[in-house]
Amino acid sequence: MGKAKPRYCEVCGAPIRGSGHRIRIEGAEVLVCNRCYEKYGGKKPGTFSIMPTGRQPTRRTYSRPARPRPAPKPRTERPLYTEEIVEDYAEKVYRAIQRSGKSYEELSHEIGLSMNDLRAIAHGHREPTIKEAKKLERYFKIKLIETSGEEVLEKRSIPKDYEPTLGDIANIKIKKRKKK
Template sequence: MGKAKPRYCEICGAPIRGQGHKIRLEGAEVLVCNRCYEKYGGKKPGTFSIMPTGRQPVRRTYSRPSRPRPSRPRIERPLYTEEIVEDYAERVYRAIQRSGKSYEELSHEIGLSMNDLRAIA
C-alpha cells in the first residue's frame, strides 16, 4: 500500500497534519488545518466570511533600534558626457558597411536583435 496523498487546508493552503477538521463555512463543509480550526471553528454557522471586509487587522510590531551603519567612502565616478548627433543612423549604417559583416553577425556580437539593428540603421 502506498503513501497517503497529502491533504491541504482549504482556507490557508497549509499541509494538514493528522486528521484535520471539517467546519461549516458559508454553507459549505471545508477541511481545515489545526490553526484555521482554532481561528474559525468556533464561529456560529453563517456569521463568518473569509471575504475581506475592508478593515485591516491591527498588527503590532516591535523592532529593535537599528544600529548606525558605518559610513563608506564615497566612490567618485567619472562624468560621462554624450553628444547628440543628427546623422546617427547614417553613421551606424556606414560603420556596418565598413565592417563587412552581415546584420546577423553584428547582432550576435553587440547583443541586439537583427530587427533593432535594422531599425537603428
C-alpha cells in the first residue's frame, strides 16, 4: 500500500501531523491542524465568523503610542505595464561598482543605500526593489528595470495540484458575543 497523501489544514494550509481535528466554522465542518484547533476549536459555536476582508490580521506584540497618520495621497491610475528587474542585475551592478573605483562605503552614502544592501544586490544575494533599482540606475546610468507593456506577467506560479485553503480565501475574525 502506498504512503497516505498528506492532509493539509483547511484554514491555514499547514500539513497536518497526526489525525487533525474536525471543528465547525459557520456551520461547516472543517479539518484543521493543532494550531488552528487551539485558535478556533475551543470557542463556542457561532463565536467566530469568517469575513473575507482581504486584509492580513494585525498582530500586536506590544503597544506603542499611535503616530498620526499622514493623509493618504490621491491614487493615480496605474499604467498598464509591469516593471521587472533584469535577470543579470547583479552582474551589471557589480561591474558598475568596479568601474566607479569607489568603496562600498563611499557609494552607499552617494546612492542612499546601505552597504549591506549594496553588497547583497551586487553579489546576487537578493533582487533590488524597484525603488532601489531606480537609485542605482540613476547613479550608475545603467538599465536594471525593464518595462513590458499591456501584458501583465504572472508573478507567482501556482503548482497544478494546489488546492486553496479556507485561510487563503477568507480571514477568520473572532467576534465577541454581545451580552443582551
